[in-house]
Amino acid sequence: MRKAKREARNICGAFALYEVLMGVAIFAFGVLALGRAVENCLNASTLNAEENRVRLILANRMAEVQTTPGPPEPAKEFTIDTGYGNVKLIQAAADAGLKDDNGAQISGLHRIILTAKWTRDGIGQTEQIEFYVYRPG
Secondary structure, three states: OHHHHHHHHHHHHHHHHHHHHHHHHHHHHHHHHHHHHHHHHHHHHHHHHHHHHHHHHHHHHHHHHHHOOOOOOOEEEEEEEOOOOEEEEEEEEEEOOOEOOOOOEOOOEEEEEEEEEEEEOOEEEEEEEEEEEEOOO
């Protein structure tokens, strides 16, 4: 009788050890999954900050072009260090070529295209804005 009780206790102890090992394994997988999720969040945050910086560069250049008196320069290039790498900013300006209701050419209206180019992980990225500036001449 005593032997049967001892064997029953050993079997229960073995199952308790197995349950603890399973619990530790599940916890370890959970921690690994959580670490991967945090890494993905950090990567997304970095990408978002990089794109926001490029948008800010484009917005600043657009404000400069809009506030500078006289006709805009037909072509201009800048290289800007953003902290995430260099961004090449290309400005192209031309006459808008628009006509009024009577079919007459609207003079002094310029179409500006600002293009930002940069690389992320060896892959070229581009963002572009287009706007009009009126400079009566």
